[in-house]
Amino acid sequence: GESVGLHLPTLSVQEGDNSIINCAYSNSASDYFIWYKQESGKGPQFIIDIRSNMDKRQGQRVTVLLNKTVKHLSLQIAATQPGDSAVYFCAETGNTGFQKLVFGTGTRLLVSP
């Protein structure tokens, strides 16, 4: 079945460092991927998305990379700030026409001042 998983459960970085959060997915037919940030007790917040016809997309301080060959997704956060501390999830819609949105395991990012 479909699954989306992450390599690292917790990532600790210093303020100002760059952070890289990784995600592996198993459904090779997935055509749309999204990264979300979730703070404690709140719902997920959209960060950035990427379609399967792209391998890189940049936003403000964030970059998502997609490697379809190895079914790997990563989120890069530049100049990480304490406010970036949260749990980050990758999610994918498979090839369902967005009739499903499946979340990965999650990585907790801890940013020290």
Place this chain on the structure above:
Amino acid sequence: GAVVSQHPSRVICKSGTSVKIECRSLDFQATTMFWYRQFPKQSLMLMATSNEGSKATYEQGVEKDKFLINHASLTLSTLTVTSAHPEDSSFYICSARAGVTNTEAFFGQGTRLTVV
């Protein structure tokens, strides 16, 4: 971004009773809504997908008679946890998506359900 409002944010109920959670899209029409359950320090587990005016599609292992989902309008979906038990205690989150071309899903703030 668009706003999705979930109500209540917290609820405590007695075992055996039913609880209804509402999910509203405040400034857009949500053709598709997703319902998730999240246990502490775990990921969001998709429970079901609902499209306005049609029956919800439940994920494997989710009891449709226990978790009743209604998506009667383009701005409101409800999840009713029937005959709740302590093991149903969890964080329930809804997400709404607008239209066919809009690919962004917006999330509610979640509902913390505690069954005592």
